[in-house]
Amino acid sequence: xxxxxxxxxxxxxxxxxxxxxxxxxxxxxxxxxxxxxxxxxxxxxxxxxxxxxxxxxxxxxxxxxxxxxxxxxxxxxxxxxxxxxxxxxxxxxxxxxxxxxxxxxxxxxxxxxxxxxxxxxxxxxxxxxxxxxxxxxxxxxxxxxxxxxxxxxxxxxxxxxxxxxxxxxxxxxxxxxxxxxxxxxxxxxxxxxxxxxxxxxxxxxxxxxxxxxxxxxxxxxxxxxxxxxxxxxxxxxxxxxxxxxxxxxxxxxxxxxxxxxxxxxxxxxxxxxxxxxxxxxxxxxxxxxxxxxxxxxxxxxxxxxxxxxxxxxxxxxxxxxxxxxxxxxxxxxxxxxxxxxxxxxxxxxxxxxxxxxxxxxxxxxxx
Amino acid sequence: xxxxxxxxxxxxxxxxxxxxxxxxxxxxxxxxxxxxxxxxxxxxxxxxxxxxxxxxxxxxxxxxxxxxxxxxxxxxxxxxxxxxxxxxxxxxxxxxxxxxxxxxxxxxxxxxxxxxxxxxxxxxxxxxxxxxxxxxxxxxxxxxxxxxxxxxxxxxxxxxxxxxxxxxxxxxxxxxxxxxxxxxxxxxxxxxxxxxxxxxxxxxxxxxxxxxxxxxxxxxxxxxxxxxxxxxxxxxxxxxxxxxxxxxxxxxxxxxxxxxxxxxxxxxxxxxxxxxxxxxxxxxxxxxx
Numbered sequence: 153x154x155x156x157x158x159x160x161x162x163x164x165x166x167x168x169x170x171x172x173x174x175x176x177x178x179x180x181x182x183x184x185x186x187x188x189x190x191x192x193x194x195x196x197x198x199x200x201x202x203x204x205x206x207x208x209x210x211x212x213x214x215x216x217x218x219x220x221x222x223x224x225x226x227x228x229x230x231x232x233x234x235x236x237x238x239x240x241x242x243x244x245x246x247x248x249x250x251x252x253x254x255x256x257x258x259x260x261x262x263x264x265x266x267x268x269x270x271x272x273x274x275x276x277x278x279x280x281x282x283x284x285x286x287x288x289x290x291x292x293x294x295x296x297x298x299x300x301x302x303x304x305x306x307x308x309x310x311x312x313x314x315x316x317x318x319x320x321x322x323x324x325x326x327x328x329x330x331x332x333x334x335x336x337x338x339x340x341x342x343x344x345x346x347x348x349x350x351x352x353x354x355x356x357x358x359x360x361x362x363x364x365x366x367x368x369x370x371x372x373x374x375x376x377x378x379x380x381x382x383x384x385x386x387x388x389x390x391x392x393x394x395x396x397x398x399x400x401x402x403x404x405x406x407x408x409x410x411x412x413x414x415x416x417x418x419x420x421x422x423x424x425x426x427x428x429x430x431x432x433x434x435x436x437x438x439x440x441x442x443x444x445x446x447x448x449x450x451x452x453x454x455x456x457x458x459x460x461x462x463x464x465x466x467x468x469x470x471x472x473x474x475x476x477x478x479x480x481x482x483x484x485x486x487x488x489x490x491x492x493x494x495x496x497x498x499x500x501x502x503x504x505x506x507x508x509x510x511x512x513x514x515x516x517x518x519x
Numbered sequence: 520x521x522x523x524x525x526x527x528x529x530x531x532x533x534x535x536x537x538x539x540x541x542x543x544x545x546x547x548x549x550x551x552x553x554x555x556x557x558x559x560x561x562x563x564x565x566x567x568x569x570x571x572x573x574x575x576x577x578x579x580x581x582x583x584x585x586x587x588x589x590x591x592x593x594x595x596x597x598x599x600x601x602x603x604x605x606x607x608x609x610x611x612x613x614x615x616x617x618x619x620x621x622x623x624x625x626x627x628x629x630x631x632x633x634x635x636x637x638x639x640x641x642x643x644x645x646x647x648x649x650x651x652x653x654x655x656x657x658x659x660x661x662x663x664x665x666x667x668x669x670x671x672x673x674x675x676x677x678x679x680x681x682x683x684x685x686x687x688x689x690x691x692x693x694x695x696x697x698x699x700x701x702x703x704x705x706x707x708x709x710x711x712x713x714x715x716x717x718x719x720x721x722x723x724x725x726x727x728x729x730x731x732x733x734x735x736x737x738x739x740x741x742x743x744x745x746x747x748x749x750x751x752x753x754x755x756x757x758x759x760x761x762x763x764x765x766x767x768x769x770x771x772x773x774x775x776x777x778x779x780x781x782x783x784x785x786x787x788x789x790x791x792x793x794x795x796x797x798x799x800x801x802x803x804x805x806x807x808x
Contacts, residue, residue: 204705237702239724251711
């Protein structure tokens with residue numbers, strides 16, 4: 153049985169298409185991430201599912217029932233807002249009880265449910281505090297408890313960790329992951345942070361420019377990205393400009409005597425880019441088959457590992473080297489080095505080039 | 520044992536002392552100026568009223584306040600104020616919600632029209648109503664044919680007071696509603712609350728101190744209103760004479776004890792309102808509890 157299903161959603165604001173023919177399904181009990189850069193339309197999709205925004209086109213199903221024309225109140229969803237939207241004039245207890253009070257539940261029932269939720273979100277002793285007396289993480293948990301109180305069919309979270317600092321964020325993300333396993337509600341959260349999506353979701357739905365780029369498990373989107381956008385947005389990646397000709401890959405700026413063997417043959421000859429994750433690059437002092445000559449530009453200490461920048465022909469690639477290997481080899485700037493690409497993916501250079509290019513530039517992967 | 524202070528340290532300390540002393544002096548000069556200004560404009564006139572009224576003796580004050588005309592004047596002020604507060608609270612909240620939450624053509628124009636009573640002189644406003652509701656005016660002639668008296672009667676005074684105090688409630692809560700934003704109302708909706716429930720349980724509690732502030736300003740303005748009411752009422756004793764009109768009337772007739780005693784009551788009342796305004800203003804600015 154499906155938890156949430158949306159079909160052909162479309163939403164236009166003035167002249168801007170925020171959501172463009174989006175369809176996906178989320179199984180009951182799954183926790184899915186809507187992942188994408190800011191302005192990609194992911195929050196709008198979430199608000200359409202909630203009924204806070206009306207789609208121009210498309211259908212929405214919650215637990216196999218069509219709710220496209222239902223009001224927010226009728227959909228029985230729990231929504232956690234990015235800035236929590238707690239009721240400032242109400243205590244923690246009153247905030248959590250709100251959804252039950254408007255349903256005119258009995259006092260006894262409300263009390264029992266509120267106590268249960270306060271226990272669940274670990275806010276014992278804060279019952280009579282006001283939101284402004286709480287920390288960011290505590291507010292977030294109140295918002296969560298409030299959303300869960302009316303026992304919603306689905307839980308929707310808009311950038312749930314966006315306004316928390318890194319440490320609280322990590323703890324809370326893990327905690328939500330565990331909580332989700334216990335209460336088994338279908339959940340969707342919006343995020344622009346790929347680490348967050350990787351860490352806590354069962355399924356990632358990648359959104360870019362209002363469209364779905366890929367749907368898959370965190371592992372699938374990381375290891376077998378469907379598009380160049382996915383490869384570059386999820387995790388760090390090197391872009392190596394090359395040309396395919398005669399079944400071989402020529403790296404721009406590297407002597408034509410040295411080529412890579414083609415592994416995927418579905419690309420026509422022409423300009424391509426190789427996308428290689430930093431951890432898929434290994435370095436060696438001596439040439440072997442299929443490795444490329446380069447010069448080390450710089451070596452950076454990154455705490456648990458070293459990052460090595462290497463010029464390979466016209467391309468700057470970054471490799472991640474663990475401490476043991478660094479100790480053994482002692483890489484220095486200006487050292488000649490041979491670079492071996494492990495897993496990599498080849499994409500047509502023209503496909504969505506501008507956007508990926510500017511994104512990589514922003515993250516410092518190309519100059 | 521105490522270490523001997525370094526001569527450089529001593530120099531630094533004396534320089535600092537000098538500067539602190541200079542700053543303190545500057546501070547007291549500024550505060551003194553504010554007090555003088557305040558005394559000149561507010562305290563002296565206020566003291567004057569109390570003294571004049573007091574010179575007549577408490578007995579004279581009470582006896583002039585106890586006359587039927589005087590009681591009627593205060594009653595009229597009370598009634599017009601009550602009507603202005605009720606109407607402008609209800610419509611002020613509705614207007615503010617519409618301006619803060621809805622998008623429509625001509626919104627900017629409508630918003631600036633709400634401020635008109637701020638800009639327009641009360642006398643001019645009163646004159647507008649005389650033209651509109653007078654026997655020659657197009658609405659006035661209709662009312663006259665229905666035998667309903669608007670002008671030089673209580674309904675006209677109420678309309679004038681309501682008009683003068685339109686902006687206060689709406690203007691006070693509009694910025695709060697804008698800042699408060701939509702999210703909390705949306706949160707209420709996702710929790711199953713109807714719009715009506717969301718308004719009473721979420722929106723209204725958030726704006727209540729702004730509303731209280733706006734209402735107090737409306738009360739103060741309604742009680743003190745003179746120009747517009749004078750024009751539309753004709754200031755007929757025991758009929759259409761409010762407290763401010765009575766003060767004016769007594770003063771013009773050289774009945775100083777009467778004028779001062781009525782003025783004293785209004786001054787005391789204003790002071791109470793002033794305290795409440797300060798209280799509501801503080802509450803409005805602080806955390807919305």
